[in-house]
Amino acid sequence: MKIELSRFRVRDGKSEVVDMWMNFLNEYMEDVLLTLDREKMYVETIFREKSDNAEYLYWYSIQGENGINVEDSNSWIDKKHLEYWDECIGKNYHVDMSMQVSMIPHHIAKLMTDNTKA
Numbered sequence: 001m002k003i004e005l006s007r008f009r010v011r012d013g014k015s016e017v018v019d020m021w022m023n024f025l026n027e028y029m030e031d032v033l034l035t036l037d038r039e040k041m042y043v044e045t046i047f048r049e050k051s052d053n054a055e056y057l058y059w060y061s062i063q064g065e066n067g068i069n070v071e072d073s074n075s076w077i078d079k080k081h082l083e084y085w086d087e088c089i090g091k092n093y094h095v096d097m098s099m100q101v102s103m104i105p106h107h108i109a110k111l112m113t114d115n116t117k118a
Helices: 015-027 029-039 076-088 106-115
Strands: 002-010 041-051 054-063 089-096
Touching (some): 015 054, 015 076, 029 041, 076 089
Antiparallel strands (some): 002 089, 041 054
């Protein structure tokens, strides 16, 4: 299992487009959730921060092994998601946080990994 938290800086002037992006993901959540199976993505959460005249998006995810990359997906929802990404996320600012502790009860972790072996 791969657990990640990453921070990405939003390009200046793209806050309204980020609003549209997040609304898009929420509006089409059922379609979004369908893509997660192929990625073996158990949990994916996006957080937003506005601080000191800058804006950041944080991605938290728990993912299984051997899922497809979102970039390799043929799903219309993934293609639109990547369009928003390319427009909004700065290429020069990406920070991967260092995980120190993961607290997932064994029975929950087993449920997640057992459900993706099919």
